[in-house]
Amino acid sequence: MEQEIKGLTPWEKVQVSRHPQRPLTIDYIENLFEDFVELHGDRLYGDDPALIGGIGIFKGQGVVIIGHNKGKNVKENVSRNFGMPHPEGYRKALRLMRLAERWHLPVISFIDTPGAYPGIGAEERGQAEAIGRNILEAFEIRSPIIVVVIGEGGSGGALGIGVGDRILMLENAIYSVISPEGCAAIIWKDSKQAERAASALKLTAQDLLRFNIIDEIIPEPPGGAHNDINATIKAVEESIARNLEIICNKDIDSLLEERYQKVRKIGIFEENLVPKAGVEPARSPSST
Amino acid sequence: MHISDWFSRKPKYAVLKPEKKEIPEGLWTRCPKCLEILYNKELERNLKVCSRCGYHFKLGAWERIYQIVDNHEFSELDENLESVDALPFNDGIYLDKLKESKEKTGLNEAIVTGKGKVESFDVFLGVFDFGFIGGSMASVVGEKVTRLFEYGARDRLPVIIVTATGGARMYEGMLSLMQMAKTNAALSRYRRSGGLFISVLSDPSTAGVMASFASQGDVIIAEPGALIGFAGPRVIEQTIKQKLPEGFQSSEFVFQHGMVDIVVERSKLKSTIGRIIRIWNKRLKG
Ligand SMILES: [Zn+2]
Numbered sequence: 001m002e003q004e005i006k007g008l009t010p011w012e013k014v015q016v017s018r019h020p021q022r023p024l025t026i027d028y029i030e031n032l033f034e035d036f037v038e039l040h041g042d043r044l045y046g047d048d049p050a051l052i053g054g055i056g057i058f059k060g061q062g063v064v065i066i067g068h069n070k071g072k073n074v075k076e077n078v079s080r081n082f083g084m085p086h087p088e089g090y091r092k093a094l095r096l097m098r099l100a101e102r103w104h105l106p107v108i109s110f111i112d113t114p115g116a117y118p119g120i121g122a123e124e125r126g127q128a129e130a131i132g133r134n135i136l137e138a139f140e141i142r143s144p145i146i147v148v149v150i151g152e153g154g155s156g157g158a159l160g161i162g163v164g165d166r167i168l169m170l171e172n173a174i175y176s177v178i179s180p181e182g183c184a185a186i187i188w189k190d191s192k193q194a195e196r197a198a199s200a201l202k203l204t205a206q207d208l209l210r211f212n213i214i215d216e217i218i219p220e221p222p223g224g225a226h227n228d229i230n231a232t233i234k235a236v237e238e239s240i241a242r243n244l245e246i247i248c249n250k251d252i253d254s255l256l257e258e259r260y261q262k263v264r265k266i267g268i269f270e271e272n273l274v275p276k277a278g279v280e281p282a283r284s285p286s287s288t
Numbered sequence: 289m290h291i292s293d294w295f296s297r298k299p300k301y302a303v304l305k306p307e308k309k310e311i312p313e314g315l316w317t318r319c320p321k322c323l324e325i326l327y328n329k330e331l332e333r334n335l336k337v338c339s340r341c342g343y344h345f346k347l348g349a350w351e352r353i354y355q356i357v358d359n360h361e362f363s364e365l366d367e368n369l370e371s372v373d374a375l376p377f378n379d380g381i382y383l384d385k386l387k388e389s390k391e392k393t394g395l396n397e398a399i400v401t402g403k404g405k406v407e408s409f410d411v412f413l414g415v416f417d418f419g420f421i422g423g424s425m426a427s428v429v430g431e432k433v434t435r436l437f438e439y440g441a442r443d444r445l446p447v448i449i450v451t452a453t454g455g456a457r458m459y460e461g462m463l464s465l466m467q468m469a470k471t472n473a474a475l476s477r478y479r480r481s482g483g484l485f486i487s488v489l490s491d492p493s494t495a496g497v498m499a500s501f502a503s504q505g506d507v508i509i510a511e512p513g514a515l516i517g518f519a520g521p522r523v524i525e526q527t528i529k530q531k532l533p534e535g536f537q538s539s540e541f542v543f544q545h546g547m548v549d550i551v552v553e554r555s556k557l558k559s560t561i562g563r564i565i566r567i568w569n570k571r572l573k574g
Binding site for chain 1: 370371375377381456458460461462466467470472476494504520545546
């Protein structure tokens with residue numbers, strides 16, 4: 001209810017997050033980084049245009065940049081597979097995160113994907129393995145990582161480059177375990193119930209801040225990022241800069257410990273502490 | 289806890305309930321693959337594998353546990369974790385779903401975790417039950433898996449997880465998705481402790497659970513004929529607008545593509561796990 005008064009409804013946010021004029025990873029790269037050098041390929045099979053990677057300079061600091069990238073028009077969208085990576089995209093991202101670690105560069109990751117691509121080649125080459133490995137190894141990367149959810153955070157395909165020390169999210173971006181359409185099709189056997197699913201799933205930045213899944217909401221211009229692209233990019237720049245300074249000043253071991261502990265606490269359940277013979281005592285609940 | 293305790297204290301867990309969908313009550317069961325009529329007692333003796341065509345029926349969590357552990361002895365851990373409607377998800381749909389699944393399976397959640405012995409080796413074992421909301425992972429499943437890796441690291445014991453899952457549970461929204469990160473974070477630490485994680489993929493093992501710890505086993509074992517992958521076949525067919533070839537995403541298919549180490553029939557699963565642990569146990573100390 002509060003949301004309807006304050007701003008857009010969850011379903012409206014879904015629309016805004018997918019708006020064709022919404023700034024893409026490439027727009028942030030062009031505006032925020034000097035001397036960007038795009039780096040290609042996973043060294044195993046191919047290069048994935050749905051996931052951009054490279055190196056550049058952010059306010060004087062060398063960084064590694066990775067991000068899903070949709071296209072600006074139909075043709076570009078087709079060549080970039082609508083921002084839906086194959087395993088090669090995730091493996092390229094991991095390769096660059098390892099590079100960041102060796103060079104002592106922070107990583108900045110931009111999330112904007114409907115999801116990892118569900119296709120024949122993707123399955124043959126281990127989509128699940130690629131995403132799973134990235135998620136696991138991200139907890140071992142000895143470099144600061146900032147994640148910015150700029151548009152659509154589509155499930156595992158987003159999380160594949162979504163583990164980090166700070167998770168920032170644009171005000172009208174979404175991040176969800178399943179698309180509202182997919183959820184509606186399963187529960188109500190009707191994808192037209194997507195609006196209902198969008199509010200049920202709690203996929204807005206405001207919801208995710210409440211669940212401690214993200215750290216900060218970056219404000220958007222009235223009506224959404226597409227209404228003032230420059231203002232949006234400025235707001236993202238300010239938030240990255242501020243958070244980067246904090247995490248880059250931490251000792252890397254404590255940063256890794258914090259990265260772990262934050263995720264370790266996610267989850268809501270009840271734990272009845274009834275002592276039982278023959279069973280090791282359960283620990284106190286890690287969450288509410 | 290010994291199996292006899294289950295009879296006295298928690299009869300709902302002790303009875304090896306056949307899965308209603310796959311095996312109707314009664315004396316006989318029809319194999320869904322070759323349509324052979326199978327005598328139930330015979331089928332149980334054959335570990336629920338069709339004696340004619342080798343079809344591996346789905347197992348409930350406790351059925352699987354008793355097939356793997358020595359002497360039917362298993363101490364369940366963290367059974368007191370209870371799911372809540374945390375989001376909440378659209379007017380109680382989730383609570384209904386939980387209630388229905390608990391009644392259907394006799395389980396508290398989609399995974400049972402605990403400690404037992406396999407071929408005399410102590411192990412931490414977790415087994416998914418597909419009958420419980422499609423074996424989906426949300427807060428409780430994620431927490432139990434995470435703790436299993438923590439216990440494994442603490443006690444320097446192998447961790448074995450048998451999956452039967454459709455992925456992350458949508459009724460807990462992003463809390464479910466983040467369990468992929470949580471379990472993998474714990475697995476990362478468990479690995480660095482030198483642990484042995486055996487991931488056993490049974491039918492089906494897909495989506496969020498595959499895209500987290502299940503695909504990251506030190507050794508990955510698949511049961512024959514299981515559906516294994518990231519996206520479900522229907523989603524793929526809708527996306528590519530064509531029919532998938534026969535056997536796509538089967539255990540044998542993912543084996544051919546290098547995604548699993550061994551495809552093992554059910555009768556050899558326990559001995560295969562035992563052999564791997566035996567080798568791991570003979571590692572250099574220090
Ligand atoms: Zn058969």
